[in-house]
Amino acid sequence: MQARLFPGLGGNLQAVGASDNLTVATHVGELKWGVLRAGELFGAGLYGEERTPVDRGLRALALTAVFSTWIGVGAACAQSTDQQVPDAPKPQPSTAPLKDIGPITPGIGASAGPTSSSADVPQQAAPKAPPTPPTDVQTTPPEGGTPEEIASVVRTYTTYVEVPVTVKDQKGNPVAGLTWRDFKVYENDKWEPLKIFSVDPAPLSMAFVVDQSVTMDVMEKVNNSLGAIQGALSPYDEISVFTYNNGPRKLTEFTGAQGNRVPVVLAMAKASGREEATPVNSGPFAGCSISKNGGCLDSNPTIQRGGATGNSSFITIPKEIHTLNDAILAAAKELTNRPQGRRRIIYVISDGKEYGSKAAYRDVLRYLQTNKIAVYGTLVGDAARWGEGYISRLHLPFTMYDNRLYGYVQATGGLLQSERDLNGIEKSYAQLAEQARNQYMLVYASHEPPFDSKYRKIEVRVDRPGVEVIAKKGYYPSSRDNVQH
Numbered sequence: 001m002q003a004r005l006f007p008g009l010g011g012n013l014q015a016v017g018a019s020d021n022l023t024v025a026t027h028v029g030e031l032k033w034g035v036l037r038a039g040e041l042f043g044a045g046l047y048g049e050e051r052t053p054v055d056r057g058l059r060a061l062a063l064t065a066v067f068s069t070w071i072g073v074g075a076a077c078a079q080s081t082d083q084q085v086p087d088a089p090k091p092q093p094s095t096a097p098l099k100d101i102g103p104i105t106p107g108i109g110a111s112a113g114p115t116s117s118s119a120d121v122p123q124q125a126a127p128k129a130p131p132t133p134p135t136d137v138q139t140t141p142p143e144g145g146t147p148e149e150i151a152s153v154v155r156t157y158t159t160y161v162e163v164p165v166t167v168k169d170q171k172g173n174p175v176a177g178l179t180w181r182d183f184k185v186y187e188n189d190k191w192e193p194l195k196i197f198s199v200d201p202a203p204l205s206m207a208f209v210v211d212q213s214v215t216m217d218v219m220e221k222v223n224n225s226l227g228a229i230q231g232a233l234s235p236y237d238e239i240s241v242f243t244y245n246n247g248p249r250k251l252t253e254f255t256g257a258q259g260n261r262v263p264v265v266l267a268m269a270k271a272s273g274r275e276e277a278t279p280v281n282s283g284p285f286a287g288c289s290i291s292k293n294g295g296c297l298d299s300n301p302t303i304q305r306g307g308a309t310g311n312s313s314f315i316t317i318p319k320e321i322h323t324l325n326d327a328i329l330a331a332a333k334e335l336t337n338r339p340q341g342r343r344r345i346i347y348v349i350s351d352g353k354e355y356g357s358k359a360a361y362r363d364v365l366r367y368l369q370t371n372k373i374a375v376y377g378t379l380v381g382d383a384a385r386w387g388e389g390y391i392s393r394l395h396l397p398f399t400m401y402d403n404r405l406y407g408y409v410q411a412t413g414g415l416l417q418s419e420r421d422l423n424g425i426e427k428s429y430a431q432l433a434e435q436a437r438n439q440y441m442l443v444y445a446s447h448e449p450p451f452d453s454k455y456r457k458i459e460v461r462v463d464r465p466g467v468e469v470i471a472k473k474g475y476y477p478s479s480r481d482n483v484q485h
Contacts, residue, residue: 136191142180143195147202147341147441159446159477160195161187162372164343164413164439165460166470174435175467185444186459196443203236204345204437205254205338207331211350212245212271213322218381219273221422222349226266228426229347232433233257238342240334241265244327246356254338274320324350324404325357328375329364336371344373345414345436349425351381352392354404361404368412369455370476375408376436377416378428384418413472452477 163185167175180197208229210222233239237257243249252265328346335344346368354361368375383392383403392402409416415435417428448456453476460471 136184138181138193140193142193142197142443145196145198146200147198147343159448159450160443161192161446161458161475163442163444163458163460163471164374165442165462166413166415166435166439167462167464168468168470170466170468174438175464178440178462178464180442182463183440183442184461184463185442186461187444187446187456188448189457189459190447192444192447194442194444196441198441198443199438200441201437202341202343202439202441204233204238204257204433205335205342206233206237206239206257206433207242207335207346208239209242209244209248209327209331209346209348209350210269210271211322211324211327211348212243212269212273213320213353214273214351214381215276216273217276218351219271221425222380223270224422225349225425225429226269227263229266229429230257230262232430234437237433237437238338240331241269242327242331242334243269243271244323245271246321247323248327248330250330250334253334319355320353320400321356322351322353322400323357324348324352324354325359325361325364328408329359329367332364332367332371332373335373343436343439344371346373346375347429347432348375348377348405348408349380350377350405352377352379352383352401352403352405354401361401361407365408365411366476368408369472369474370478372475374412374414374436374472375405376414376432377405377409378425378432379403379405379416379418380420380425384420411473413470415470446477448477450477 165183167178169175180194183194183197185192185194210226212219214222229239235256235258238254239257239262240254241251241262243251251268252261255261255265328348331346335346338344367373383405393406394402406416408414415432417424417432419425419428442460446456448454455474455476457474458472460469462469
């Protein structure tokens, strides 16, 4: 599009020859060219070839016209550009029903509800919960250590319970090579994870108790076997010797097991034993000449005042005295003074009979279970005879206990062997001492209150088929376990 500027001045512009060449661009890209042409116009008008002077007012009017045209063209381009932009989409109302919106909580808003009704979407079965893992499986390994290190564990108001365990196979041989993963300990039917596990041999503090109330033939075998007890002990062990017949007697305090003092003390423990004959007070073999109602009368009646004879008296058979409870209690008191880290055992060689003790079995057993003492033993005499040894464990009321030693051994986690000949007695010393020294030591922290004096039951399980687990059945907590070491 071409336009002529300043129509009132057409004659003057045409004289210059520039009006025909003035073109106004309608696009922004041609605007610059139009300005240049306007400048060319001004230059031609001012300084044409003939250099005709132009009035300054005329130049101002021309400049004003050029800028007005440029502004108009820019507005037209902007309007054309705005018409090409499409309108923004208008918001559409939601078609979701209000019933699909979850509950509305003040201050929080509405929770996300179901996207569709339960009738349209079939219900899927809930996934099965994974099986609950067992709670008595320990994943963290316990600490290890020697018996001396276990004894020096720092514990404040915490009961660390030590459980020596012996595991035997079906042939009675010890089972070696077990790890802490093979053991589980339960106290009062609650699983206790192990804190310390050790297989290192421990030095023994042995209280050796000799029964002198056995018969003469059995006592002779015991006397000949006493020298073998020293060979069953190591230089790190210590021994104290006790005897009992009608009451216990301590022959020596604890001394080195391989010292020269031990053979002398063991020689002092030898005795003659009691007579095998059984006294009879009735029948043709009765030792009396005058009898009445089947009983023996005194052959020398006492003449009382008035010439009357005294009342008839019967011969009373003396009862056998076997103070096993008192002997074990005396040995246990001596063991309580031994330092921590040593395995405390009482080794008894006896026929297992008990009668006439001042201490009760229940009190002695509690003392043993409180002070971590195990009882080992070799049965001799009638209790060692096959078949009779099992029958002797039974007790008839108001009679003598024929095998009370078995109860001590079972309750404290010890071992018991029955031997009748000299060779078997000597072998039992070495076997039991070796098994007492090489035990699995399990240590756990009790969940019970540390200041509770009630009895706590212990059960040890081993994850091996066909094995026999020998451990103490329980214990009583002691205040010594709560002392800081």
